[in-house]
Amino acid sequence: MKKEHIITVYSENHIGLLTRITIVFTRRKVNIESLTVSESAIQGVFKFTIVVKSTKEQVVKIVRQIEKQIDVLKAFYHTNEEMIYQEIALYKVPTEAVYEDDTIEKVVRNSGARILEITRDYIVIEKTGHKEETQALFEELNKFKVMQFIRSGRVAITRDPIERLSEFLKERDALLESMD
Amino acid sequence: MTKRKVSGSQAVILSLLEEGVDTIFGYPGGAIMPIYDALYDYDRNVKHILTRHEQGAVHAAEGYARITGKAGVCFATSGPGATNLITGIADAMIDSTPLVCITGQVASPLLGTDAFQESDVLGISMPITKWSFQVTSPEEIPGAIAQAFYVAQSGRPGPVLLDITKDAQFGELEFEYKKCRKIRSYVPEPQIDPFKIKEAAEIIDAAKKPLLLFGQGVLIARAEEELKAFVEKTGIPAAWTLLGLSALPTDHPLNVGMLGMHGNYGPNLLTNEADVIIGVGMRFDDRVTGKVSAYAPNAKIIHLEVDPAEINKIKVADVPVLGNAKKTLKMLTDNVEPNRHDEWVNRFRECYQIEDEKIIKKDLFPEKPGLTMGEVIRVAGDKTNHEAILVTDVGQHQMIASRYFKFRHPRSNVTSGGLGTMGFGLPASIGAQLGAPGRTVVAVIGDGGFQMTLQELGTIAQNKLPVKIIVLNNNFLGMVRQWQQLFFEKRYSFTELQNPDFITIGKGFGIDGHKVEAREDLEKSIQQMIDHNGPYLLEVVIEKEDNVFPMVPTGASVSEVMLEP
Numbered sequence: 001m002k003k004e005h006i007i008t009v010y011s012e013n014h015i016g017l018l019t020r021i022t023i024v025f026t027r028r029k030v031n032i033e034s035l036t037v038s039e040s041a042i043q044g045v046f047k048f049t050i051v052v053k054s055t056k057e058q059v060v061k062i063v064r065q066i067e068k069q070i071d072v073l074k075a076f077y078h079t080n081e082e083m084i085y086q087e088i089a090l091y092k093v094p095t096e097a098v099y100e101d102d103t104i105e106k107v108v109r110n111s112g113a114r115i116l117e118i119t120r121d122y123i124v125i126e127k128t129g130h131k132e133e134t135q136a137l138f139e140e141l142n143k144f145k146v147m148q149f150i151r152s153g154r155v156a157i158t159r160d161p162i163e164r165l166s167e168f169l170k171e172r173d174a175l176l177e178s179m180d
Numbered sequence: 181m182t183k184r185k186v187s188g189s190q191a192v193i194l195s196l197l198e199e200g201v202d203t204i205f206g207y208p209g210g211a212i213m214p215i216y217d218a219l220y221d222y223d224r225n226v227k228h229i230l231t232r233h234e235q236g237a238v239h240a241a242e243g244y245a246r247i248t249g250k251a252g253v254c255f256a257t258s259g260p261g262a263t264n265l266i267t268g269i270a271d272a273m274i275d276s277t278p279l280v281c282i283t284g285q286v287a288s289p290l291l292g293t294d295a296f297q298e299s300d301v302l303g304i305s306m307p308i309t310k311w312s313f314q315v316t317s318p319e320e321i322p323g324a325i326a327q328a329f330y331v332a333q334s335g336r337p338g339p340v341l342l343d344i345t346k347d348a349q350f351g352e353l354e355f356e357y358k359k360c361r362k363i364r365s366y367v368p369e370p371q372i373d374p375f376k377i378k379e380a381a382e383i384i385d386a387a388k389k390p391l392l393l394f395g396q397g398v399l400i401a402r403a404e405e406e407l408k409a410f411v412e413k414t415g416i417p418a419a420w421t422l423l424g425l426s427a428l429p430t431d432h433p434l435n436v437g438m439l440g441m442h443g444n445y446g447p448n449l450l451t452n453e454a455d456v457i458i459g460v461g462m463r464f465d466d467r468v469t470g471k472v473s474a475y476a477p478n479a480k481i482i483h484l485e486v487d488p489a490e491i492n493k494i495k496v497a498d499v500p501v502l503g504n505a506k507k508t509l510k511m512l513t514d515n516v517e518p519n520r521h522d523e524w525v526n527r528f529r530e531c532y533q534i535e536d537e538k539i540i541k542k543d544l545f546p547e548k549p550g551l552t553m554g555e556v557i558r559v560a561g562d563k564t565n566h567e568a569i570l571v572t573d574v575g576q577h578q579m580i581a582s583r584y585f586k587f588r589h590p591r592s593n594v595t596s597g598g599l600g601t602m603g604f605g606l607p608a609s610i611g612a613q614l615g616a617p618g619r620t621v622v623a624v625i626g627d628g629g630f631q632m633t634l635q636e637l638g639t640i641a642q643n644k645l646p647v648k649i650i651v652l653n654n655n656f657l658g659m660v661r662q663w664q665q666l667f668f669e670k671r672y673s674f675t676e677l678q679n680p681d682f683i684t685i686g687k688g689f690g691i692d693g694h695k696v697e698a699r700e701d702l703e704k705s706i707q708q709m710i711d712h713n714g715p716y717l718l719e720v721v722i723e724k725e726d727n728v729f730p731m732v733p734t735g736a737s738v739s740e741v742m743l744e745p
Contacts, residue, residue: 011365012364012365015314016302016303016306016312016314019303019306020306023306023307027307060492061489061492061493064488064489064491064493065489067488067489068487068488068489070310070311070331070363070365070366071365072365073364073365172364172367173364175367175371176362176364179361179362
């Protein structure tokens with residue numbers, strides 16, 4: 001059964017690696033729902049958070065193929081339930097709408113969103129949450145004609161008490177030592 | 181080692197020498213000229229083989245790599261030079277062949293500007309390389325080459341591409357070379373789990389009908405002796421994949437033959453009776469398994485493999501044993517009880533008898549007038565005392581040659597397995613001969629594949645390589661025609677060829693040859709070819725519409741292996 005999985009990849013910071021990773025998906029015709037890449041807590045190690053809808057069997061195979069890439073340190077896969085995750089969304093609405101009606105203000109308060117910038121012409125609202133939540137806010141705000149909307153890729157951390165990457169790096173260093 | 185100031189292109193050559201490279205296959209052009217200029221000063225240290233096409237260079241490098249186990253090295257220029265390597269790189273990727281391909285690239289300020297002969301070779305080659313890297317400054321050269329060799333040759337080998345911009349070749353650096361011995365993000369050989377060995381050994385000891393399948397992993401790990409020791413201790417019959425060929429001598433009593441679509445009857449049929457399957461250095465390719473859902477349903481699967489991504493990829497392993505096959509086979513041998521499976525092994529012999537009656541005798545000792553591919557291979561094998569290196573192209577002749585040539589020594593077979601690259605054979609034979617100068621190299625090629633790369637006759641002639649080329653000519657793209665006959669109602673859509681006079685073409689290149697059209701002429705012509713000093717082209721006109729059997733049709737189970745149409 002296809003369901004949403006979060007694939008987390010830790011890698012060295014090398015040019016072209018993103019292509020190598022996406023090729024693994026493309027080749028199997030698996031669509032990437034969202035992708036976020038940034039430096040991890042460990043300097044020089046980059047973290048990819050990739051969301052896909054696929055079967056567990058397929059995801060396991062994809063993760064193995066990603067790990068096979070030379071510059072990839074480690075890849076993990078999780079279901080949504082196993083991770084805490086957020087996305088961030090920005091909404092630009094016309095300022096005029098706020099003057100005419102106090103609904104927007106209520107919507108913002110109730111949804112735990114916040115206002116980033118107010119100009120004569122527009123207001124920029126920010127909300128973090130799951131896609132359903134940011135989407136729900138969009139539906140609400142769109143009653144006042146959202147001028148621009150953008151949602152980020154997902155960021156996610158595991159519910160594990162230990163940081164698996166640092167454990168992993170310790171093991172890897174020991175293994176490399178033993179190869180000498 | 182003391183540092184010294186050299187140019188980037190000199191650093192390329194010096195680095196290759198540090199890696200022990202003795203042969204380079206290549207073709208010069210604009211963006212790689214500085215490297216060729218540096219090479220000019222080192223012609224005593226390293227041999228450069230100028231092929232007639234970059235595809236020839238990369239297949240030759242593959243042939244060299246498969247015979248020596250060392251990375252094959254090739255040079256090509258940017259743009260079309262680099263893209264002409266692509267087929268060979270893809271071939272090397274799927275057949276785990278170590279290559280270091282060095283391509284010239286336009287100068288770094290021109291990258292991305294659609295400059296003359298610029299192509300994004302890094303982007304093009306990414307899906308088909310184990311690793312690739314673009315060098316844009318001279319200082320990067322020694323490190324990149326060191327890592328290229330380490331990655332290409334370690335673990336599950338594969339092709340690596342280094343794209344070096346022209347300004348990096350011209351620039352200067354302080355040269356110092358350190359071999360690469362590890363990379364933080366790469367574990368070439370997984371650590372062996374002794375519990376898995378024990379678990380596997382228990383299953384093997386309890387097995388009633390075990391079958392071992394060996395692939396190229398055995399040859400890559402140089403585990404031929406360990407394989408032999410294991411099957412001899414356990415009495416387990418062993419069958420080979422196309423690329424595992426020659427890892428166990430053909431006449432070994434426990435060698436029960438070839439797997440797969442045109443493999444032997446017994447190993448296919450009895451796979452589905454086996455209660456334990458031990459796959460060693462093989463990847464359950466679809467040509468081996470047939471319909472996967474109907475493949476070995478009764479068997480527990482033990483999979484000895486160096487690449488974790490192969491575990492459960494096609495066939496779920498009950499016991500995956502990760503690690504270098506030389507070590508895991510040894511450990512497994514130490515952990516199993518001595519055993520025999522005479523009755524079970526006899527079943528393979530019975531199957532062989534059936535196959536012999538229905539197919540093999542007719543292939544090898546035909547009574548009808550037309551020459552068969554099988555008899556040509558039989559004679560070529562016998563006349564070389566089964567000690568030659570066999571290089572094949574792709575198609576019917578490849579299956580027939582693999583089935584009947586017979587081997588005594590490992591690393592004696594070079595073929596394009598996974599990719600099935602027509603045109604591979606002739607250039608690969610160049611590399612095989614250079615990799616094993618003392619051995620006889622017999623290249624068996626169909627008339628179709630031969631015409632894809634026959635310009636490499638020029639390379640063979642120029643370098644006086646004594647390759648013995650047998651072109652099996654049926655004026656057809658035989659394997660496609662066979663499928664058309666069996667599955668497309670004999671609609672022979674574009675498979676018949678009007679061929680040139682191959683012998684005249686050979687002569688034009690300065691290669692002696694002879695055309696055999698009658699059975700009486702076969703033995704002495706093959707003898708003459710082998711005795712000939714230098715390269716030789718033997719064209720054998722064979723039966724036009726011969727088929728290769730047994731056959732497991734696509735989508736059928738291995739137990740549905742057909743002995744006749």
